[in-house]
Amino acid sequence: DDSPLNVNLTCNYLSQFEASVVSVAYNGYDAFTRYRECRMTNRDLDVIALDIDMPIMDGRTTCDKIREFEKENKLAPVKIILISGNYDKDQIDEYLSTERGHKADCFLRKPVSFSEFYTAIYNLMIPH
Numbered sequence: 278d279d280s281p282l283n284v285n286l287t288c289n290y291l292s293q294f295e296a297s298v299v300s301v302a303y304n305g306y307d308a309f310t311r312y313r314e315c316r317m318t319n320r321d322l323d324v325i326a327l328d329i330d331m332p333i334m335d336g337r338t339t340c341d342k343i344r345e346f347e348k349e350n351k352l353a354p355v356k357i358i359l360i361s362g363n364y365d366k367d368q369i370d371e372y373l374s375t376e377r378g379h380k381a382d383c384f385l386r387k388p389v390s391f392s393e394f395y396t397a398i399y400n401l402m403i404p405h
Contacts, residue, residue: 278328278360279303283387287326290394296323305334309342312355316346322355324398327381329361336361337372340381354379356401362387 278284281303288298299315299322302308308327315322325343327336334342340357347354359369359381369384383397 278326279331280328283328283360286389287394290389290391293391294395294398296398303331305331305336305339307333309334309339309346312343313346316350316352324356324358324401326358326360329359330363337380344379357381358397358401359384360387360389 278287284301284303288301291298299320300311302311305327308325308331312322312325327339329336331339336359340359343355343357346352357380359372361384364384372380373382373384382401385393385397
């Protein structure tokens, strides 16, 4: 997220259920670069939270680049949560659709409450 306030809030949410924050980025390019560095050094990541509206590279493009990198390197897909307050349900549903390949795993609308964030993480990480 490009907002330090939103980054702090997300980190706070994660710390409340004892998750480790591996890295923080304020634009999509840095997020992808840090993701790639983690994977190239065999560091596993469980979840990436991406704001859709970030400078330099937006969250959807960042998500696409992550998925391309995973395919090229035969890596298991990391769970990706897209977050924004500016998109309607149809736009997000289209992006979450698996018809065009695996993209993001879920979407949360800002402002995101702790319970929404926790539920999303739980649903992504616990097999149903």
